[in-house]
Amino acid sequence: MSHRPSTPRPGFRAVTPVSILDIRRRIEAGTLTPQAAIAQSRERIDAADGELFAFARRAAPDAPVLAQGPLAGIALGIKDLFDTADLPTEYGSPIYAGHQPRADAALVAVARAAGAFVAGKTHTTEFAFMTPAPTRNPHDLARSPGGSSSGSAAAVAAGLVAGAFGSQTAGSTIRPASFCGIAGFKPSFRLLPTVGMKTFAWSLDTAGLFAGGVRDVAHLAAILSGRDLGIGDDTPSALRVGLYRSGIDGQLSPAMADAWAQGAAACERLGWRVVDIVEDKTLRQAREVQPLIQDYEGAVSLTYERLHHGASLSEALRLALQRGAAIPAERYDDARRTARNGRRAVNALFGNCDVILSPSAPGEAPLFIEGTGDPAFNRLWTLAGTPCVNVPGLRSPSGLPLGLTISARFGRDKLALAAAAGLESILCSA
Amino acid sequence: MSHRPSTPRPGFRAVTPVSILDIRRRIEAGTLTPQAAIAQSRERIDAADGELFAFARRAAPDAPVLAQGPLAGIALGIKDLFDTADLPTEYGSPIYAGHQPRADAALVAVARAAGAFVAGKTHTTEFAFMTPAPTRNPHDLARSPGGSSSGSAAAVAAGLVAGAFGSQTAGSTIRPASFCGIAGFKPSFRLLPTVGMKTFAWSLDTAGLFAGGVRDVAHLAAILSGRDLGIGDDTPSALRVGLYRSGIDGQLSPAMADAWAQGAAACERLGWRVVDIVEDKTLRQAREVQPLIQDYEGAVSLTYERLHHGASLSEALRLALQRGAAIPAERYDDARRTARNGRRAVNALFGNCDVILSPSAPGEAPLFIEGTGDPAFNRLWTLAGTPCVNVPGLRSPSGLPLGLTISARFGRDKLALAAAAGLESILCSA
Numbered sequence: 039m040s041h042r043p044s045t046p047r048p049g050f051r052a053v054t055p056v057s058i059l060d061i062r063r064r065i066e067a068g069t070l071t072p073q074a075a076i077a078q079s080r081e082r083i084d085a086a087d088g089e090l091f092a093f094a095r096r097a098a099p100d101a102p103v104l105a106q107g108p109l110a111g112i113a114l115g116i117k118d119l120f121d122t123a124d125l126p127t128e129y130g131s132p133i134y135a136g137h138q139p140r141a142d143a144a145l146v147a148v149a150r151a152a153g154a155f156v157a158g159k160t161h162t163t164e165f166a167f168m169t170p171a172p173t174r175n176p177h178d179l180a181r182s183p184g185g186s187s188s189g190s191a192a193a194v195a196a197g198l199v200a201g202a203f204g205s206q207t208a209g210s211t212i213r214p215a216s217f218c219g220i221a222g223f224k225p226s227f228r229l230l231p232t233v234g235m236k237t238f239a240w241s242l243d244t245a246g247l248f249a250g251g252v253r254d255v256a257h258l259a260a261i262l263s264g265r266d267l268g269i270g271d272d273t274p275s276a277l278r279v280g281l282y283r284s285g286i287d288g289q290l291s292p293a294m295a296d297a298w299a300q301g302a303a304a305c306e307r308l309g310w311r312v313v314d315i316v317e318d319k320t321l322r323q324a325r326e327v328q329p330l331i332q333d334y335e336g337a338v339s340l341t342y343e344r345l346h347h348g349a350s351l352s353e354a355l356r357l358a359l360q361r362g363a364a365i366p367a368e369r370y371d372d373a374r375r376t377a378r379n380g381r382r383a384v385n386a387l388f389g390n391c392d393v394i395l396s397p398s399a400p401g402e403a404p405l406f407i408e409g410t411g412d413p414a415f416n417r418l419w420t421l422a423g424t425p426c427v428n429v430p431g432l433r434s435p436s437g438l439p440l441g442l443t444i445s446a447r448f449g450r451d452k453l454a455l456a457a458a459a460g461l462e463s464i465l466c467s468a
Numbered sequence: 469m470s471h472r473p474s475t476p477r478p479g480f481r482a483v484t485p486v487s488i489l490d491i492r493r494r495i496e497a498g499t500l501t502p503q504a505a506i507a508q509s510r511e512r513i514d515a516a517d518g519e520l521f522a523f524a525r526r527a528a529p530d531a532p533v534l535a536q537g538p539l540a541g542i543a544l545g546i547k548d549l550f551d552t553a554d555l556p557t558e559y560g561s562p563i564y565a566g567h568q569p570r571a572d573a574a575l576v577a578v579a580r581a582a583g584a585f586v587a588g589k590t591h592t593t594e595f596a597f598m599t600p601a602p603t604r605n606p607h608d609l610a611r612s613p614g615g616s617s618s619g620s621a622a623a624v625a626a627g628l629v630a631g632a633f634g635s636q637t638a639g640s641t642i643r644p645a646s647f648c649g650i651a652g653f654k655p656s657f658r659l660l661p662t663v664g665m666k667t668f669a670w671s672l673d674t675a676g677l678f679a680g681g682v683r684d685v686a687h688l689a690a691i692l693s694g695r696d697l698g699i700g701d702d703t704p705s706a707l708r709v710g711l712y713r714s715g716i717d718g719q720l721s722p723a724m725a726d727a728w729a730q731g732a733a734a735c736e737r738l739g740w741r742v743v744d745i746v747e748d749k750t751l752r753q754a755r756e757v758q759p760l761i762q763d764y765e766g767a768v769s770l771t772y773e774r775l776h777h778g779a780s781l782s783e784a785l786r787l788a789l790q791r792g793a794a795i796p797a798e799r800y801d802d803a804r805r806t807a808r809n810g811r812r813a814v815n816a817l818f819g820n821c822d823v824i825l826s827p828s829a830p831g832e833a834p835l836f837i838e839g840t841g842d843p844a845f846n847r848l849w850t851l852a853g854t855p856c857v858n859v860p861g862l863r864s865p866s867g868l869p870l871g872l873t874i875s876a877r878f879g880r881d882k883l884a885l886a887a888a889a890g891l892e893s894i895l896c897s898a
Binding site (some may be wrong): 123134140141144146147148151228231233263264338340342343345347367368371415450 | 768
């Protein structure tokens with residue numbers, strides 16, 4: 039797979055992700071050692087992070103590098119929402135300054151047991167909500183990498199680490215992957231454990247992964263989940279691809295609307311059949327109810343922080359939690375019924391198509407001062423718990439990445455990854 | 469409601485739970501202050517806990533007692549599986565000796581915000597699994613209070629606190645409530661937040677509540693959940709009650725088989741129609757697959773503890789986690805499908821009846837040295853996520869409590885509580 043560097047911009051170097059599969063092939067061929075691979079990651083972080091601000095904490099200089107395991111030599115950035123036993127975990131909030139968990143989050147422990155090296159904790163927005171982290175977009179330092187998995191997406195895009203952990207409650211994995219031009223994978227709900235990840239909304243929070251390309255992220259997901267998710271070189275044939283037409287398509291930038299059309303055309307070049315799918319009332323209601331569920335559950339999850347550390351919350355989060363705390367339980371219970379109906383309706387969509395192609399964000403990365411961007415195009419798929427892959431490869435006229443999402447039926451993660459890999463191959467070779 | 473003290477046994481005093489509703493009525497009438505109510509709880513703990521071992525940690529002597537809020541004057545025991553910001557939280561494991569969380573678990577924070585007083589952390593079995601806590605059954609100090617919510621159930625049964633938090637992954641709320649002769653409530657899955665509660669199995673773990681009587685636990689649940697769950701004095705009329713006949717009924721002790729029949733007869737005296745429901749293959753498979761899901765998820769959740777602190781785990785847990793870690797992901801995914809079919813089948817049962825009456829345990833509390841008892845009769849309802857209430861009031865010929873479970877359809881927590889309160893009234897007045 040080719041990762042083409044973007045045009046270098048003032049104040050920053052060329053953006054070149056590294057490939058997990060490539061590193062592992064070289065290690066297995068004996069041309070690279072895990073120690074050397076990790077040392078290269080350390081050097082890249084040293085060189086770039088003074089401008090990028092992807093890392094909240096770095097691994098200790100003497101942190102052990104494992105020589106064995108399927109992820110030996112793979113440096114990972116861990117979103118600072120996941121607990122780590124050897125590094126403080128602050129959840130992007132001053133309330134947790136210096137907080138040192140006693141245990142690794144389950145997914146971190148699984149990755150380390152497979153030989154991965156935790157290069158550091160990456161910046162998250164405050165409790166994975168909207169208040170920006172300091173991280174910049176490696177494609178343009180004046181822009182946001184997206185959120186809430188800001189540091190993880192930026193670190194992978196800049197090649198500082200081969201892979202990274204994120205999370206998604208609305209659009210926090212797929213959107214930054216789109217803005218940073220890398221592969222992002224939000225698996226089926228609870229395919230990857232969230233144990234030891236700070237909860238915002240328990241019915242939505244999903245652990246996500248980043249890597250340079252789709253095959254890389256599939257390989258990482260396969261090892262971490264113990265599932266057969268690895269994608270070979272064959273591209274699926276005869277897929278039916280639905281283009282999800284919704285009431286918010288008018289919010290797409292012209293460049294993203296064009297990218298979506300390019301993606302659909304690429305699917306047709308692959309021999310896939312492309313059909314329009316129009317959002318009905320049940321689906322629209324589910325998409326629109328996601329923020330209420332997020333707000334209500336967030337206010338419950340963060341009750342202690344809201345009531346005892348309100349002055350240490352950003353104004354945006356404080357207001358969101360107040361809004362959530364004011365939602366009557368009956369309204370939330372109604373919203374859960376709407377969500378359940380929406381899940382059934384999403385499931386039914388996959389009777390008419392194998393995968394769905396949709397925009398990963400309204401457009402290119404916003405300016406840093408404008409915030410982390412809008413998750414509107416991600417909310418339905420997070421609520422539905424379906425596997426989603428951000429496919430990189432397209433660019434706006436100004437050279438910034440634009441991502442497309444491939445979604446599949448709940449539990450069909452391998453199909454989503456295989457279709458995304460096929461689409462990526464044709465978009466990256468165009 | 470009357471709570472009849474049992475016959476005092478050698479080495480222990482009479483067992484008399486206190487009533488949340490009674491305390492609140494007296495506070496509202498001005499005949500009791502919250503401070504006096506909490507002081508009484510403190511005195512009872514001082515007097516009894518040297519024999520009972522219900523508490524792992526006590527509140528500091530100067531811990532503030534709130535005068536306002538719907539739970540002011542209510543002393544709660546918090547299972548030491550829930551994080552508390554002011555008291556160490558050790559999850560029943562030496563791995564977490566002295567561990568001091570930075571925040572209260574969500575449910576703890578909600579309770580404190582409602583005015584409740586956290587009297588202390590109650591003993592849990594190791595990570596809420598099977599290795600016993602030191603707690604004794606207040607009805608007979610030679611017996612187990614059940615597990616994993618051992619300290620919470622014992623503390624409520626002995627009247628040391630008015631209410632307590634528990635959790636249930638297989639049968640850890642309903643079973644100890646049965647053994648201790650108190651009301652236990654396992655609400656619909658995720659009605660109460662588990663945020664800040666140590667995870668064992670994410671698709672099963674449910675926060676539960678204990679109180680002296682069913683109306684007390686309903687009142688506590690109503691305040692903590694923000695739902696209309698309070699039960700008045702009226703008993704529901706014309707209910708259809710299903711007796712769940714399963715393949716493990718042969719494991720019931722004669723005393724419990726008799727108690728179940730007494731419960732059915734009491735339902736008929738209430739004018740309810742009692743019908744047999746026979747477990748079919750789908751339901752049996754769901755019941756039987758619950759341990760596999762628990763083992764697999766437990767091994768993932770506790771990856772860090774398993775790999776880095778194996779020598780500090782009990783042998784029983786270490787073996788269970790090894791067993792879980794050896795389960796192929798595909799087998800777990802099959803089990804989840806079996807569970808989903810089982811949930812649908814349980815839901816369908818409630819087309820034929822309004823509530824289900826079943827034994828809460830195979831029999832009376834086992835001897836302390838024999839362990840915390842068998843959750844076999846609870847597994848299906850935990851897997852299904854249905855609301856369950858342990859109804860106290862019956863006794864074995866040897867004078868030990870025997871509990872029955874009322875279950876209702878997912879989301880019909882109020883119906884389950886109302887039916888349980890009706891049954892309790894007739895059993896306790898018999």
